[in-house]
Amino acid sequence: MTIDEKLQHFYEVSLDEAREDAAQAIQEHKEHLARTLEDHKQTSRQNAEAEIKAETGHVRREVNKALSAEQITLRRDLSRKQEELKETLFAEVKTKVQQFITTAEYDEYLCRRINEAVKFAGDDEIQIYLSSSDKSKANDLAQKTGTPLQVSKEDFIGGIRAEIPHKNILIDNSFSANLASMCREFKFDGGLKNE
Structure with missing residues (x-):
């Protein structure tokens, strides 16, 4: 084998190894990027779920607070109305007693x-x-x-x-x-x- 042939062979072997190394590096990089992307998606999903959960809890607390305030108002109104009706009722009873x-x-x-x-x-x-x-x-x-x-x-x-x-x-x-x-x-x- 001549020097040119040896060089050519060396060149081809080196080129094949370089291609294999490059292909392997590219594949490893793709896998790394895929893992990074999946990790990022999972983290984003978890963050979004946590944010939704926190916001849902906040909204639920706000709704409960508003409901409690409304219940208090309704109870006051009911109590006031019951007191008015009670006064009216006992005024009528007193009138009936006075008639009796x-x-x-x-x-x-x-x-x-x-x-x-x-x-x-x-x-x-x-x-x-x-x-x-x-x-x-x-x-x-x-x-x-x-x-x-x-x-x-x-x-x-x-x-x-x-x-x-x-x-x-x-x-x-x-x-x-x-x-x-x-x-x-x-x-x-x-x-x-x-x-």
């Missing part, structure tokens, strides 16, 4: 309450008070029940109050006390408690 105290049934009611109080006291001394607005009925009721009655200085709309001093007991069957108690205990989600 002008009837004969009211006199019978007072007699029943007086007799119940006397029976409850038994042999103990009892003082029974009528509302100042029932002053005109005192003598008639005392005769019907056979019980001495006193007229209170206070107008408690109607009904009676009785006191058993020996036992330190006050029986309050006055309409004003009963109305105040019912008004205090009244609830729109079931009326009076435990009903």
